[in-house]
Amino acid sequence: MQRPFLTTNGRSLDAIEVRGLRADCIVGVYPEERRTVQTLQVDLALFLDTRAAAAGAGLEASLDYARLAGEIRFLLESCRFRLLETAAEALCSYILAPPTADAPHAQVEAVSVRLTKPGALGGDAVPSLEIHRSREEMGFPVEEKKWGRVDVLHASQGCGIYRLRIAPGASIPTHVHQAMEERELILGSNLLLQGRPVAPGSAFRWPKDLPHRYDNPAQVEGTILCVDRPAFLPHDEIEVAHEGELPWVEPVPFYPAAERAR
Template structure:
């Protein structure tokens, strides 16, 4: 593939480095990207929907790095590469991260990596209402160990929905990740995390729970098997799924719909349900 998008010297201020003073002060890093992609279709249609949205990619990189606290620019480069490859149309990425004046007598130190696309893009809905702050934090640690996490939405609090008796409020968020596992193994990993955190399944599907992890999308798969429907129908029927998904996947084409999530009008089961953004 010879078609490339090149972005030079995207500047971000963040915490980066191993020394004490570096952990206390932000430094400037510069990001150079080369995105390998097929430009034949957008060149023909002249339509942004057919092109790789490099503005969105640059904004996501800034959002990823500004609050980050990496020790090594090698790790930072790897995370930026994962983010770029999560975008439709990007088949390979070269990431160069420069740390100006990191070494006395040198104007710049940089690392450069090249990564091909690999794995299946998935989205997870994560929630719970039994000690949810601790369980969601523990759940995210386990999710990061089992999957390559690309983005995590803000956390939202909402009343328990569909219940017969009063329950604690729920906390919910959405996760964008890559997996090298097939659908069966991906669901098995999710179930393992739930059981590890004390999830008890009962006949009452609205019972309180320590954690609930739903597979919302698995690549472009459309399925109605025993393991559940894909894409998950609650993406468009529940505010606590739709809203965090819009935070991290507004431009993702919903399998079976042929349209981006932001172009689909949700049909909420309870339009009166209100969400509150909270810090986890």
């Protein structure tokens, strides 16, 4: 992949590459593409400073590419895009977002994303798109909530991508959705969902009208990666009263087993 020449504090940046990641996604403008999942190939080049990690600070001073690969697959499988350009922009925004306290890693300063649609032209040719973005050119709006904060990472015609950051000791109250389709990936390690502990890398799809809630008993923020289709509708976050045990939905793992146990 092409690498933009970048420096930080007068020093060159290092690059971590992830090549050949495959994910199923709805992406395209033609009717068949709107109905049928197709496989995308994702190639990433991540520009950051790994000097502290090399000197012994550990993985938290670099980037856990096993977790990142799972998060990219979750986003592509959960979202709906009409254009590769929109999909690539959404991935850049997520990768360049500032790290959170419950999932620390080195700040990625710039990223190159290439998306390839191997089957789009029936074998006659293979189309792809490659874009380059830096952290300085991205915006990361933050919305304040009673229970914490929301990082608005992407919002388009088909979907919205958000990081829900639940404050220590706070809860997202029991609620349902009647219009939005919502999928969520647990990023932190201390959250309770439906009153139960949940492992990082666990993904949940919430059927409409199914009540769900999160609690954060920890001393640091607890973070969830959320995809809403369509983008978030405030009137569709409907708080409900619920007595007894909340219904459980089996998670789908997006991190390797060793990563979920960390």
